[in-house]
C-alpha cells in the first residue's frame with residue numbers, strides 16, 4: 001500500500017501509510033489502542049465502508065493488480081481473506097456451516113473447496129470433531145480457530161489477521177501462533193495485526209509500528225524486537241538506561257527506519 005489515508009467522517013484514522021508485504025512472508029503491524037491497525041486491514045479487504053469509513057488517498061496493489069477500487073467480495077475472489085477483530089463467527093450456525101460460509105466468496109472448484117476443508121481440519125482437528133455443534137458453544141480459543149479456518153476456506157494467498165491472540169490464555173495464544181507459522185509455511189502470506197508485540201515479532205519477518213494513524217517505525221522484526229523504544233513501549237521491558245537513551249534519540253538501531261526521515 002502506498003500513502004494510504006483513511007477517514008471515518010471527520011475522524012482521520014490513517015495518514016499516508018505505506019507498507020510492503022513480499023510474497024510468502026509474515027508482516028506484523030503493531031500499535032496501541034486506536035493506532036489504526038484494524039483500519040489498515042479494512043483498507044486492504046475493502047470493508048471500510050461497512051464501518052462508515054473511506055479511503056481518502058493512496059493505493060493498494062496485490063500481485064501486480066490495483067485492488068483499492070474493488071468491492072469486498074472481489075477482494076476475496078482475488079485471493080485475500082480477513083479474520084476480523086472479535087472473530088465474528090456465526091454463533092447459531094454449526095461449526096461446519098461456518099466453514100462453508102467462508103468458501104462462499106471463493107472462485108475455486110468443488111474439489112478445491114473440499115481440499116480447503118481438509119486443510120482446515122488437519123490444522124484444527126477440533127473443528128472436525130465438533131463440526132455438528134453450534135459454533136457459539138466453542139471456547140474462545142476454538143472460536144478463534146474457527147475464524148481462521150473460515151478465512152482459509154477461500155484458499156487465500158494472503159490472510160489478514162486482526163488480533164488473533166486477543167483474550168486468549170498464553171498457552172492458547174501460543175497454539176494459534178504455531179498455526180499461523182504453519183499456514184505461512186504452506187505458502188500463504190500473512191498480514192498480522194497484534195497488540196501482543198512479543199508474539200507478533202516472533203512470527204513476522206518485517207514489522208511496522210503505527211502510532212496515531214502514522215507509521216512511527218518499521219524494519220526487520222528481529223531488529224525491532226531489539227529496539228529499546230519497542231521494548232519499552234510495546235514489550236513492557238523496563239530499562240532505565242534504554243529509556244534515557246530513547247529520550248536522547250539514540251535508542252533505535254540504525255537499520256530501523258524512522259518514518260519522519262523518509263519525508
Ligand SMILES: Nc1ncnc2c1ncn2[C@@H]1O[C@H](COP(=O)(O)OP(=O)(O)OP(=O)(O)O)[C@@H](O)[C@H]1O
Nearest residue numbers: 008011013032033034035036037038039040051052
Ligand atoms: N467505525 C468507526 N467510526 C468512527 N471512528 C472509528 C471507527 N473505527 C475506528 N475509528 C477510529 O479510528 C481510529 C483507529 O481505529 P482502529 O480500530 O483502526 O485502531 P486499532 O489500532 O485497531 O485499535 P484497537 O487495538 O483498539 O482495536 C481510532 O481513533 C478509532 O476511534
